[in-house]
Amino acid sequence: MHRFRRTLAAVAAVTAMIGGTAGWVSADSQTAVTGPPPGTAAWRSEGLIDPVAATPHQVAAFFRGLGERERRDLVRRHPLVVGNLDGAPVELRYAANRAGIAADGRFARLLAPGKQILAFDPRGRGQVAEVYGDLTRSKHVAVVVPGSDMDAATYDRAKDPYGTPAGMARSLRTATGHGDTAVGHGDTAVGDGDTAVVAWVGYTTPVGVGIDAATGSLAEAGAERLTRFADGLDAVGANDPAVFCHSYGSVVCGIAAPRLDAADIVAFASPGMRVDSAGELRTGARVWAAKDPTDWIDSVPNVQVLGVGHGADPAAAEFGARQIPAASAQGHTGYFAPGTDSLRAFAAIAEGRIPGGGGGAGE
Structure with a gap:
């Protein structure tokens, strides 16, 4: 009976948050963009390599x-x-x-x-x-x-320089030694200056923080695209990436983890990764949180009930991820x-x- 009551309480909490409390808002349901790139029918009609059946390594060959x-x-x-062919x-x-x-305009x-623009x-x-x-x-x-809320029109916003994937990518590249200082802050870059960063908005993200953000269907579709993207990096000779997964993006990374060709998986501002522990990600990558x-993500219940919610908090000690200090970061x-x-x-x-x-990665 106690377990049943706990489950009901969790369902009520998640339902309340989807309804608009604690920073959550309602939003329109999105349909994931999946399948081969636009123009594939004409490509296939010429007998060219199949964009779906061929692996990225076969494409490279x-x-x-x-x-x-x-x-x-x-x-x-x-x-x-060609532009979307990993x-x-x-x-x-x-x-x-x-x-x-x-041509699109x-x-x-x-x-x-x-x-x-890689894709x-x-x-x-x-x-x-x-x-x-x-x-x-x-x-x-x-x-x-x-x-949530990232697409080709919103992924780079001047008014939100560190809250978009483009801003995050530029800031990370500066911090690894590219450029003299971070603009407006005087924070000198200290890295080795040999890092490339990709702002990847390669899946249909939720709009707002409604039912799409509380369930895993968009993340499942995104995970397929992310794993193929990483395989494509390997196929062209790029080194295994460190993958930085923000908010709902960490749900994508959690689902992708067992097949994701990555050196590191970093979950931050995460509502959960749809597993109970780092070990359940079944990855050889180092896992960080x-x-x-x-x-505000700390107000989201770390539950997964009837397909709603994303499970354990990756930043909790018991999850087993390597902890990243974030005391000086502000907000989501x-x-x-x-x-920071x-x-x-x-x-x-x-x-x-x-x-x-x-130290190096092997330490």
Whole structure:
């Protein structure tokens, strides 16, 4: 009877939060964008390698067998396929996505000089992945996986510099040694200056914090896309990434973990990863967690009842993740703010070091 009452209490708590209390708001249900890239039917009609059936390593081998003229011709005729094809050469994807973005017209700011757009899918609210740095030559790679309300239009907002995946990616890259100081804070970068960071908005995120954010369907679809994306990095010779998973993005990472080719998985501001412990993630990656004392996510019940909720708190000691200091971060989106202990720790992890210790990944 006691267990039954606890379950009812948990259901009531989650239902109340979805209804709008404790910082949660109602939101429209989203349909996950899945399946092959736009334009796949025309691509397949030419007998080209199948974007779904082929692995990223098979895709990489396919492109290695083509001449430069053949590659460029595929970019011209099938930009949205090439631009989203994990395993295709990085520079070729950049060129294809410039063409796809120009043809779409709605996201012209993604054509700004110097932008490296590794993925662009105009379906739904739009998905995008932007690279900061040299992805295939950098010694270290990091990937930022966002939570709710992120898409091709919102992933980079000047008014929220450290709360968007683009802002997080830029801040992390600065903290690893790229640039003299973090803008406006004078926090000197101390890393080795050899890190590429990807702002990955490659899945349909929840809108607001409603039923989509409280359940796992969008995360399951996102996990499939994230694992294939990471396999694509491996296929083009990029090093195994440290994956930084914010809020609902940590649900995506939790589901992806057993198949995710990553050196580190970092859950921060997390509502849960749909497992009870780090060991249940069944990953060879180092697992880290952070939650600052002012983050409203701490008010979310760490339960999973009838498919609602995401389970145990990754930042709790009993979960078994390596703890990241976050005492100086503020709120739900302040973990990448310059000068914070969390950002310093994130930079160390991105470079394969132990935060505060300076050692390598094997230590």
